[in-house]
Amino acid sequence: MHANELSARLLALEDETEGDRVYQLMAQRELWVIPTVAVNTYAVEHGVRDYDSDDRKRYFFPAIWDSWDPKKGVPRPLEERALARRQAATRQSEKATLAAFRARVPMML
Numbered sequence: 001m002h003a004n005e006l007s008a009r010l011l012a013l014e015d016e017t018e019g020d021r022v023y024q025l026m027a028q029r030e031l032w033v034i035p036t037v038a039v040n041t042y043a044v045e046h047g048v049r050d051y052d053s054d055d056r057k058r059y060f061f062p063a064i065w066d067s068w069d070p071k072k073g074v075p076r077p078l079e080e081r082a083l084a085r086r087q088a089a090t091r092q093s094e095k096a097t098l099a100a101f102r103a104r105v106p107m108m109l
Contacts, residue, residue, distance in 0.1 A: 007086070010089075011092060014092055014096075016095075016099070019096060020103065023100045023102075023103035023105050024103050026103070026105045030106055032106045033097075033108075035093070035100075035109075036093075
């Protein structure tokens with residue numbers, strides 16, 4: 001199954017009511033969650049945003065930085081459909097993280 005199709009199917013399966021119930025159980029049982037919203041944000045921006053002027057660039061070894069610099073054409077911008085799905089997945093992930101936080105699910109960053 002193609003990654004875009006899998007992503008679309010997973011988005012369609014989201015059930016906020018069931019999520020709220022699960023988050024309440026997680027909070028009661030003190031199950032921790034580690035949200036990866038920042039990683040998803042990177043995936044949406046990768047190949048679209050110009051990272052050359054990003055201050056975080058200084059934390060990368062030059063060889064690593066050069067291997068994915070969008071100005072050098074290594075990564076391709078996401079096609080419009082894939083970008084829209086990733087943006088939707090990021091918004092959904094942010095909503096789920098906030099719902100878990102409000103349910104007092106313990107989190108670690």
